[in-house]
Amino acid sequence: MNSGRTYLWVESTDFIAYADEQILRLHQSPDSVVGTAKVANLFPEKRIPCTKTLYNWIDKGFMETQNIDLVLKVRRKTKSTKIRKNKTFLGNSIDLRPDCVTARETFGHWKIDTVVGLKSGQDQVLLTLTERKTRFEIIQKIEGKNALAVQSGIENLQEQFGQFFKDIVKPITSDNGVEFSTLSACLDDIVDVYFTHSYSSWERGTNERHNGLIRRFIPKGSTMRHVSRMHMKRIENWMNQLPRKVLGYKTPRQAFLDETASLLAD
Structure with missing residues (x-):
């Protein structure tokens, strides 16, 4: 009983x-x-x-x-794995990316994306970079969804990491958006750049999840010009202080600092 x-x-x-x-x-x-x-x-x-x-x-x-x-209640959807051939050639295909990048075994492999507010083309956008192993997130506001603005964001990142840029940033993976059309040229002889297949969102799972977290605080249709730098940094800090199961419930910040400390010790 x-x-x-x-x-x-x-x-x-x-x-x-x-x-x-x-x-x-x-x-x-x-x-x-x-x-x-x-x-x-x-x-x-x-x-x-x-x-x-x-x-x-x-x-x-x-x-x-x-x-x-709840931040995200998981819904699993069956996705097509049919790969469509890219209509434009922006650089190396993701098919050429080393296996260690896919396995997330090595630190320094990043995914880059943009998060759009208004679709008018006159708004600022967020440029996001996610380190694949630690899930550490960097968010910058850039002037538009175009190649020149993305290039400016990359230059800011180079300035931020200084002499350690090539140690912290190794391969970068991007989609085939026109805003990334000069990414390979911008990072030529510095960092390898790879591009996902068109219409293959499953190749950008980490980006999709992280963008969803950002959308909790900045809904679609909101103008990015009204998002203050402080608010943007609060979102970035929240994401980097969120314990992750895949990290053994470490935070991305803790995991990122552990990895960078190992670089400085070598």
Whole structure:
């Protein structure tokens, strides 16, 4: 008989309060909350639910957090893996990219993308760069979705990293947008650049996820000119301080600093 059964959520009020705080104020995902709590031993192990259970508690209304508050509720869609031939040649195909880049085993491999506000062509845009191994994110505001503006963003990045640019930035992967048409020439003899196939969004999964996180704070249709540099940096810092399951619940910032410290030690 289960008449004396005590439910886990009844015994885990301290964890629930902690989870509500992390999700509602710091915008963390339920999985990162559970993983961080376990790794840091914040509560007795038997008081920490699995990720699926935490989602169930949210669904059933046991928490202050509601589904609408979640950063991203994963929806898996079947995607076509048919590869279409690029209509224009911007540089090396992703097919030529070293296997170690795909495996995310080596630090310094980046993906570059843009996030658009208004589609009028007269608005500023965000230039994003994501380091593949650590998921570290860099966000810059540039003057438009064009090659000259992207080139200016790359020059800012070179200035930011200084003499360590070639150590921190190795291959860069881009899509075939016209704004990246001079990327290979801009980085010639400095960094290898590779381009994904047209209409192949699955080759840009990290970009798609990170852009989705940015959209939580800057919805589609918002003008980027009204996004202050401080607000942009708050978004960047939040993304880099979000514990990730793929990093053993380290934050991208922690993982990035560990990698750069190893470079300085060599």
